[in-house]
Amino acid sequence: EKLAAKKKRRKEREALGDKAPPKAIPKTIENQRLYDETTVDPNDEEVAFDEATDEFAPYFNRQTVPKILITTSDRPRGRTVRFCEQLSTVIPNSHVYYRRGLALKRIIPQCIARDFTDLIVINEDRKIPNGLVLSHLPDGPTAHFRMSSVRLRKEIKQKGKEPTEHAPEVILNNFTTRLGHSIGRMFASLFPHDPQFIGRQVATFHNQRDYIFFRFHRYIFKSEKKVGIQELGPRFTLKLRSLQKGTFDSKFGEYEWIHKRREMDTSRRKFHL
């Protein structure tokens, strides 16, 4: 029945010829998205001022070099361990340490003492990684994500080698709201600020409907208008669960944003990132 309607419409359009009304834009969820009042306007002064003074300012002013510590929850299983290793090859200047029952509260001051800028904790459940806690160390925000659909490098259909040591470029797509903006900056601060274009590697954080997809590619420009990309490196998707102001502290931390299911999942067109 829909087909019939479509055909009729097309016939009418052809019949009208040039005077036909312009083609209707299909409704997508992105089009129908409820307008979020915290959307960042590129020229917003307040946002620019905030960004200059928040915790990532030293990174963006090139004063600090990112140094990342990757760790897991207790007793990581094989998959998680391998994922950690691959993640550490993707992010330059990162180290993987195992956690033999060490309390997070205690390792954080140690990390700060050893000059780490970021801490990543990969939580696992039933032998697969399913959570990610990313905290910017010198008293920076902590973001807690649920991780899903993790693919290790050998599971991706690829013919590429592993990532080299060059600093990759970073692409952050679609982080529109204030919250999204700060998360985007958090991701950007993981990577060294000056990407080495020789390496031709790019790490992408693409936000779509509150899901952040991470991909790692190697690109090559075949010509001026065409570029080829080849996927290498692990891939995963993240969904933000909470954002805390200070470093990771489950009891006393001040939450900037938590995902409250009852309130926030009511509408299908409303997204927060």
Added chain:
Amino acid sequence: RTKTQNFCRNEYNLTGLCNRSSCPLANSQYATIREEKGRCYLYMKTIERAAFPRRLWERVLLSKNYEKALEEIDENLIYWPRFIRHKCKQRFTKITQYLIRIRKLTLKRQRKLVPLRRKIERREKRREEKALIAAQLDNAIEKELLERLKQDTYGDIYNFPIHAFDKALQQQDAESESESDAEKEEDDDEDVDKRAFVEADDSDLSDFEDMDKLETSSEEEQEEEEEVEKKASHSKSKGKTPLKGPARRKRPYIEIEYEEETEPATKTKAA
């Protein structure tokens, strides 16, 4: 209820099983150990007080010291049947052990298990898939990269604009005479530079020039190393579809591979 034993539900029971010998209701002389808020008490029931239910169970606080408490049990239950005495002490031991464990655990980090909700999980999974399809990641990435290329964030590494290419072609004819007489070391440097994508124009031009020579298949003046390299690069082309023209040799993807191979070669040449 297990296959062999019943459990007794009476809170004053000593062993927890429902037997004639360990039922507090069945025996008029009975004793138990119970603990409240981390302190252990010895409860005793004697025949004399059977008529007074309120005063039936006599309570004795046991000391915190394990051995002293055992002695206290003994002195309170002197002349009592061996069975009750033994079971009391056993129960007391068990209780103290688990109290210790509780105290130890509360010091360590507690792991809180937050249950996942299946419906929510399913919903999120489906939404994620749809979002993935909507995202069209590859296209987005490609577009972004091209944008950056246009905005010149890459500088002069990629020399695509066609008029520049033609200019380079013209120039290389003029330069080929001068380049061909250049020392080998210069070529070495250019090779290395080429691979490292230094933005100096000379390297780019030599790039085109060498490539041009390749295409016209002229052997002389071309070091054999370079030919070998290029052949190696062609033979090693895998993964990406063979590209035409100048872009073919600009594949550091391959050049990175054989950087090590040719380095010693160039070194020997220079030496």
